[in-house]
Amino acid sequence: MNRRCWSGVVLVGLAACWFTSCAPTQRPASRSAPAVASLPTGPVEELKIRPKQMPPGISTRLQTVVEHVRQRDLLTTNAFWTIFHGILGLGPSVTLRDPETGKLVPALDYICGGGELRGLRFLPTKHGLDVQMGPLSVGQGHQDQFVAEMIQWDIAPDRRFLVQGQQYTFMDFVRQSQMQARTRAKQELSWTLIVVGQHLGTDCRWTNGTGEALTFEDLLRYELDASVEDAPCGGTHRLFGQAWAYYLHTGRGHPATGVWREVPEKTAKYRDLARKWQNADGSFSTQFFRGPGNAPDKQLRINSTGHIFEWLALALSDRELQETWLEEAANALCLMILDLKDGPIDGGSLYHAVHGLLIYAARRGDVDALGPSKPYLPFAPPPVLHKSE
Numbered sequence: 037m038n039r040r041c042w043s044g045v046v047l048v049g050l051a052a053c054w055f056t057s058c059a060p061t062q063r064p065a066s067r068s069a070p071a072v073a074s075l076p077t078g079p080v081e082e083l084k085i086r087p088k089q090m091p092p093g094i095s096t097r098l099q100t101v102v103e104h105v106r107q108r109d110l111l112t113t114n115a116f117w118t119i120f121h122g123i124l125g126l127g128p129s130v131t132l133r134d135p136e137t138g139k140l141v142p143a144l145d146y147i148c149g150g151g152e153l154r155g156l157r158f159l160p161t162k163h164g165l166d167v168q169m170g171p172l173s174v175g176q177g178h179q180d181q182f183v184a185e186m187i188q189w190d191i192a193p194d195r196r197f198l199v200q201g202q203q204y205t206f207m208d209f210v211r212q213s214q215m216q217a218r219t220r221a222k223q224e225l226s227w228t229l230i231v232v233g234q235h236l237g238t239d240c241r242w243t244n245g246t247g248e249a250l251t252f253e254d255l256l257r258y259e260l261d262a263s264v265e266d267a268p269c270g271g272t273h274r275l276f277g278q279a280w281a282y283y284l285h286t287g288r289g290h291p292a293t294g295v296w297r298e299v300p301e302k303t304a305k306y307r308d309l310a311r312k313w314q315n316a317d318g319s320f321s322t323q324f325f326r327g328p329g330n331a332p333d334k335q336l337r338i339n340s341t342g343h344i345f346e347w348l349a350l351a352l353s354d355r356e357l358q359e360t361w362l363e364e365a366a367n368a369l370c371l372m373i374l375d376l377k378d379g380p381i382d383g384g385s386l387y388h389a390v391h392g393l394l395i396y397a398a399r400r401g402d403v404d405a406l407g408p409s410k411p412y413l414p415f416a417p418p419p420v421l422h423k424s425e
Contacts, residue, residue, distance in 0.1 A: 094363050097370040098397045098405035102126075104374060105390045106407075108381075109133045110143060115174040116156035118383035119143055124185040125387025126394075127409040144191070150198035158199045163215040163245060164208035165199060177384075178268065179216075183209040184227035184277075187234050188391070190412035210235045215245040219258045224268070226277035229255055234414070238285040253295050256281060260298050264306060269388075270324025272343040275306055279351040283415040303351050310344050311361055318361075318368030320344040335382050338372050342389025345369055349395035350413070357399055366396055 110122045112132050122130045123143055131140040147156065155175035157168035167176045167183065176182050186206070195206045213231040217223065232240065232252060241251045259278055264271030282299040286292050292300070306325055313321035313328045319341045323329030331337065345365055349357070356362065369389055373381070397405040398413065 094366055094370075095397070095400075095402040095405055097367060098393055098402055099407075101370045101373050101393060102390060102397075102405055102407060102409065105386065108386075111135050112141075112146070112151070112153070114153070114383075116147075116153040117174050117177060119147075119153060120176075120182050120185060121383050121387040124188060125390040127189050127411065128191070129408045144186075148195060148197050158197065158204075160199060160202070160204070161212055164210070164212035165197070165204050166212045166216070167209070173384075178227055178273065179224050180213045180227035180231050183213060184230040187230055188412060193235060207235065214242060217244055217250065217255060218246060218248060219250065219254050220248060223258075224273075225255050225259050226267075226273045229259060229277040229281040233281045233284045238281060238288070238290060252281075256299075257295050260295065260302065264302075265324070265326050269343045270326075270340060271306075272324070272347045275303065276347045276350060279303060279347065280414050283413075287415045307348065307352065307356075310348065314361060314365065315368075318364030318366075319372065320365060334372065334376060335385060338369070338376075338381065338389055339385035341365065341369050341372065342385055342392060346388050346392030346395065349392045349399065354399070357396065362396075366393060369393065 106126060110119055110130060110132050112134050114132075119132065128142065128144045130143045132143045132146055133140055141151075147153070155168075155171060157175070159166040159168055167181075169176055169179070183206075191206055193205065193207045193210070197204045197206070197208075210231055213228055214236060217225060217228050217232065219225075229252075232255065236242075236252075238252045241249075243249050256278065259274055262274065264274055267274045278299050282292070282296065285296060290296075309325045310320055313323070313325070315321065315328075315330045319330075319337055321327065321329040322331040322333075322336050322340045324340055324344065329340070348362065348365075352362070370393070373386065373389065391411065394406060394409050394411050395413065398411055
């Protein structure tokens with residue numbers, strides 16, 4: 037099956053015991069029924085055996101889930117798609133295991149050093165380096181996805197990559213991203229906002245490889261006008277890219293005027309939809325932002341809740357991250373991941389989910405939950421969204 041991460045796992049068992057008090061039910065009177073004695077009114081006898089309970093507090097649960105996911109081995113036989121999602125989820129400390137020798141190697145070092153993976157192909161161009169798209173669930177799935185996901189862990193712009201015997205740097209990917217971006221053709225520029233904005237600035241101007249004069253705000257305008265509901269992964273990548281660009285822009289001292297004013301407005305709109313369709317257990321709709329959805333499929337539930345939560349953890353204000361509905365969502369996501377124990381979980385779903393949980397933990401100051409995985413964020417100090425307050 038594609039899009040499955042069939043790696044071994046050390047079991048993490050958590051049992052939640054919930055008790056409800058059941059009042060006696062009233063039954064119809066019967067002429068032949070004996071009289072019922074009244075309940076004693078004295079002190080209630082205490083039972084000495086206590087149930088095993090869930091560890092208290094979201095911080096402990098976050099820590100448990102991160103450790104659980106870390107113990108799902110990534111292998112050199114896994115597809116590039118799965119492996120770079122693993123780096124997104126847990127950071128550059130993620131290792132690959134050679135199933136034949138058992139040796140471990142840092143995943144990013146393996147990729148940078150020219151290691152071979154199914155679906156991995158870097159393509160030299162006259163502008164820099166591109167990343168091959170597809171095959172589906174094996175290679176890169178979205179334009180500029182790999183580069184943007186590495187940026188989310190602050191990969192150095194001069195990090196070297198060995199490609200076809202030649203040395204390149206990470207900036208070669210960035211320049212290619214800039215030069216292939218177009219607003220007069222159908223493209224998915226959600227990830228491009230992160231790549232170009234992070235390394236070339238949200239105020240940059242250029243002429244792309246087809247001769248189209250562009251500004252960064254043209255890319256943002258294109259993405260704001262595009263459909264969220266019809267976009268891949270429920271539109272969460274589109275919203276994530278806009279939020280990342282917004283915080284870069286305002287964090288570098290630029291005013292939130294013109295097209296930038298629409299980002300917090302859109303964030304507020306979809307935040308409200310996520311909360312409106314939130315299920316009773318804290319998970320988000322399996323229909324994303326299209327309406328209510330509570331499908332029983334566990335993979336789908338992790339996919340939708342994980343993607344929405346990842347965006348919310350980045351986009352919302354400090355105050356909102358402390359609200360009960362977000363903690364309920366984080367708790368639901370933790371329980372869904374642990375519920376599958378050692379079963380397979382789709383790599384994209386799993387690692388977007390844990391990336392969201394790490395962003396949430398970092399912004400709440402839950403240091404113990406992070407371990408060696410402290411995600412890079414595009415703001416310091418954390419943001420206050422004008423419209424989402």
